[in-house]
Amino acid sequence: MGGDHGPRVTVPAAINYLQSHSETDIILVGLPDVIELELRSHKFAPSPRMRVQAASEVIGMDESPALALRGKKNSSMRVAINLVKSGEAQACVSAGNTGALIATARFVLKTLPGIDRPALAVVLPTIRGHTYVLDLGANVDCTAEHLLQFGVMGATLVSSVENKEKPSVGLLNIGEEEIKGNEVVKQAAELLRDSGLNFYGNIEGNDIYKGTTDVVVCDGFVGNVALKTSEGVAQMLSIFLREEFRRNLLTRFASLIAIPVIKAFKRRIDHRRYNGASLLGLRGIVIKSHGSADSLAFGFAIARAVDEVRGGMLRHISERVAQLPHHFKNSSSYHRPLAEERPA
Amino acid sequence: MGGDHGPRVTVPAAINYLQSHSETDIILVGLPDVIELELRSHKFAPSPRMRVQAASEVIGMDESPALALRGKKNSSMRVAINLVKSGEAQACVSAGNTGALIATARFVLKTLPGIDRPALAVVLPTIRGHTYVLDLGANVDCTAEHLLQFGVMGATLVSSVENKEKPSVGLLNIGEEEIKGNEVVKQAAELLRDSGLNFYGNIEGNDIYKGTTDVVVCDGFVGNVALKTSEGVAQMLSIFLREEFRRNLLTRFASLIAIPVIKAFKRRIDHRRYNGASLLGLRGIVIKSHGSADSLAFGFAIARAVDEVRGGMLRHISERVAQLPHHFKNSSSYHRPLAEERPA
Numbered sequence: 301m302g303g304d305h306g307p308r309v310t311v312p313a314a315i316n317y318l319q320s321h322s323e324t325d326i327i328l329v330g331l332p333d334v335i336e337l338e339l340r341s342h343k344f345a346p347s348p349r350m351r352v353q354a355a356s357e358v359i360g361m362d363e364s365p366a367l368a369l370r371g372k373k374n375s376s377m378r379v380a381i382n383l384v385k386s387g388e389a390q391a392c393v394s395a396g397n398t399g400a401l402i403a404t405a406r407f408v409l410k411t412l413p414g415i416d417r418p419a420l421a422v423v424l425p426t427i428r429g430h431t432y433v434l435d436l437g438a439n440v441d442c443t444a445e446h447l448l449q450f451g452v453m454g455a456t457l458v459s460s461v462e463n464k465e466k467p468s469v470g471l472l473n474i475g476e477e478e479i480k481g482n483e484v485v486k487q488a489a490e491l492l493r494d495s496g497l498n499f500y501g502n503i504e505g506n507d508i509y510k511g512t513t514d515v516v517v518c519d520g521f522v523g524n525v526a527l528k529t530s531e532g533v534a535q536m537l538s539i540f541l542r543e544e545f546r547r548n549l550l551t552r553f554a555s556l557i558a559i560p561v562i563k564a565f566k567r568r569i570d571h572r573r574y575n576g577a578s579l580l581g582l583r584g585i586v587i588k589s590h591g592s593a594d595s596l597a598f599g600f601a602i603a604r605a606v607d608e609v610r611g612g613m614l615r616h617i618s619e620r621v622a623q624l625p626h627h628f629k630n631s632s633s634y635h636r637p638l639a640e641e642r643p644a
Numbered sequence: 645m646g647g648d649h650g651p652r653v654t655v656p657a658a659i660n661y662l663q664s665h666s667e668t669d670i671i672l673v674g675l676p677d678v679i680e681l682e683l684r685s686h687k688f689a690p691s692p693r694m695r696v697q698a699a700s701e702v703i704g705m706d707e708s709p710a711l712a713l714r715g716k717k718n719s720s721m722r723v724a725i726n727l728v729k730s731g732e733a734q735a736c737v738s739a740g741n742t743g744a745l746i747a748t749a750r751f752v753l754k755t756l757p758g759i760d761r762p763a764l765a766v767v768l769p770t771i772r773g774h775t776y777v778l779d780l781g782a783n784v785d786c787t788a789e790h791l792l793q794f795g796v797m798g799a800t801l802v803s804s805v806e807n808k809e810k811p812s813v814g815l816l817n818i819g820e821e822e823i824k825g826n827e828v829v830k831q832a833a834e835l836l837r838d839s840g841l842n843f844y845g846n847i848e849g850n851d852i853y854k855g856t857t858d859v860v861v862c863d864g865f866v867g868n869v870a871l872k873t874s875e876g877v878a879q880m881l882s883i884f885l886r887e888e889f890r891r892n893l894l895t896r897f898a899s900l901i902a903i904p905v906i907k908a909f910k911r912r913i914d915h916r917r918y919n920g921a922s923l924l925g926l927r928g929i930v931i932k933s934h935g936s937a938d939s940l941a942f943g944f945a946i947a948r949a950v951d952e953v954r955g956g957m958l959r960h961i962s963e964r965v966a967q968l969p970h971h972f973k974n975s976s977s978y979h980r981p982l983a984e985e986r987p988a
Contacts, residue, residue: 427880437818440826474781474868482784482865505872509880518869521826524818525866526873528849533877536771536853537913544909545902554902561895561902565888569881 301330301358301376302396304592310395311338313598318350324606327389329353330376355379361591365399369407377401381408384584391585391605393576395593402438405579405586412614414621415581417442419450420520420588421457422527422577423604425569426511432458433508435520436527436577442519444487447471449621451492451499453580454515456620460611461604462514470503470513472522484519492517495624534569576601578608580617585609645674645702645720646740648936654739655682657942662694668950671733673697674720699723705935709743713751721745725752728928735929735949737920739937746782749923749930756958758965759925761786763794764864764932765801766871766921767948769913770855776802777852779864780871780921786863788831791815793965795836795843797924798859800964804955805948806858814847814857816866828863836861839968878913920945922952924961929953 303309307330314326325348328335332354339345339352346352355376359368372378377396383389385408394401398420406418421434434450435442442450451469458467471489473481481489481502492499500513505526508516518526541562545555555562571590575597579586585608589601647653651674658670669692672679676698683689683696690696699720703712716722721740727733729752738745742764750762765778778794779786786794795813802811815833817825825833825846836843844857849870852860862870885906889899899906915934919941923930929952933945 425880427883440818440824472869474784474865474872480784485865505869505874506876506879508873509876521818521829522866522869525816525849525862525870528818529852529870529873530849530877532850532853533874534881535850536769537878537881539771540912541905541909544905544912547905547908551905551908554898554905557901558889558898558905561885561888561891561898564891564895565885568884568888 301334301355302361302394302401302591303589303598304361304395305594306330306358307335307338309593309595309598311335312342313595313602314350315339315342315344316595317599317602321606325349326602327351327353327380327383329355329380329383331355331358353379353383359397359400361397363397363400365397365403368397368400369403375400375404378404378408381405381584381586384586385409390609391587393587393589393598393601393605395589395591395598395601398437398588398591401586401588402579405582405584409582409584409586411581412583412618412621414624415449415453415617417446417449418579418581419446419453420523420577421454421580423574424508424527424530425574426509428511430574431508431511431514431516433516433518433523433527434580435518435523437520437524438579439520441521442484444484444491447484447488447517447519448491448495448624449581451488451495451497451515451517452620452624453617454517455497456617457578457580457608457613458514460613460616461607464514466498467514468498468500468512469515469517470500470507472505472508472516472518472526473502474504475502488517531571572597573600576604578604583614585614645678645699646705646738646745646935647933647942648705648739649938650674650702651679651682653937653939653942655679656686657939657946658694659683659686659688660939661943661946665950669693670946671695671697671724671727673699673724673727675699675702697723697727703741703744705741707741707744709741709747712741712744713747719744719748722748722752725749725928725930728930729753734953735931737931737933737942737945737949739933739935739942739945742781742932742935745930745932746923749926749928753926753928753930755925756927756962756965758968759793759797759961761790761793762923762925763790763797764921765798765924767918768852768871768874769918770853772855774918775852775855775858775860777860777862777867777871778924779862779867781864781868782923783864785865786828788828788835791828791832791861791863792835792839792968793925795832795839795841795859795861796964796968797961798861799841800961801922801924801952801957802858804957804960805951808858810842811858812842812844812856813859813861814844814851816849816852816860816862816870817846818848819846832861875915916941917944920948922948927958929958 357372357375359375380392419435420438455467577588587605701716701719703719724736763779764782799811921932931949
């Protein structure tokens, strides 16, 4: 039900996904009337492969996460995450309120043993392909241990969904030299060096888009600023380019000739293809779609969820964390079976 | 002498500047033989308006700032900053080792009363014009008070060089809501609200390039990541655009037609026009040019130095700091006349 557009986007995305992927079933969670109306408008009806799970409440995009968690126990978000906990669903995909999604998922699913805090990982395009960056805003005051955990989770995500045995991990810093950076980052570099990960070392902001490493580790504050700043640059450049093409009759003529090039360029950096941030470190798979996603973008978020389930990501993260040095396992989390290990 | 190219860039930039600005004199500091050879190659000789000040040492771009400060007391950088301290020069422009420049400038010139740490401010292009961002890497572990000081210095810089009476100041955060952000940023927001500055409130990464505020305040770690990330995005997009224009005969034809547009676009975002970071908070004006600057770019750094001298920036910052609430003035700096107040 969530996101800026609600079922008008999520329902058609689910229908499209279902029609092209015969091995996946989808449960639509929310106000049944609204969902069924949307299904009908696409000449679709609930079926065993796409059933509707009723939830009587909806969390607003601006609602306080804490209040939503306490007050709306029958929200579509909460019910969907409950389905993951019970094993009825293997993943939850939501375009809703980010803070509420993180708080609810953390409260209901709990973190994996050895993981203190969940982290949000996104995929970003690079000159060479793409890279995974985490955290993107779930954690704003991180310790070195948290950054280490992000490194482990990010590397495991990449090896699970991309079949890379030893993904390289870079630590976002303000210089490649070991002496640079703030205290937390310097300590994190030491932990990462001893972690058994394929740790590349410090990288700088421009390395994200150079594709220097498969995984980029940073705290949620820095990651969020980097992501939003990137959006800002891309937006400004696209406005400048459009303005230059519209400057006079001659440039307008050039723009006509260049249309196929500009279209190919835009397709290549289309952020919708990168929609779907992975909430990592929980005992269940949760994907956060951008709130303003359209149905194409939301489809990519669904595909990401399926990739993570298929890649056995939860199991891999648990195994990977268990191999880490002792200091890393002093976590308050207790061990219980993972959602994906239990029968569906 | 500093930077990746040394006098091959800085000397012609100085000559060009001098020829088009009759009211400015320039002192070239460094190894006299090298500088004079470069002057001769441009058919120029030392003159009262462009004299050479000998310095026997050069600090390498990768040298440790601490070692450079202790060991090279006759480096071109140190001698140039000494000239600012003695009042012989009103500003120093260097393309050299950033860490060494900050350490030397801080040691020789000292901070202004009320300012704990110098900060690096850069100008970035925005959709509406440009904005000043600080800190860009001089300070990686900042307190809320430091961020407040950055706000004051940034606002004063803008009002000094751009004649804006009340420049707006934004605090870089990960959400516009007051509850968001890490602890330091939340406290900084409170201090900025009570500072008498035209405080806009929290802004996000994309607001930098939207031009939401005249000044963007952040700690040096975040600022450096934001800047480098921006460079990375711009570089990636430009590579993608070039690749699309080179894809086949048709797109190559389109690129020929679009040449004037692409050129205008590139001119508009030419980073050389934004070269020259201001090292703020010291008892003297110091401008850091990008190490890889060419002579056009270095000329912009010289122009920035002149603008700051002419705008009376040092005096304005001192006055502005004196007006701040008491807690802000508990600085270890003691008061002595500013370089620009003393006779030349």
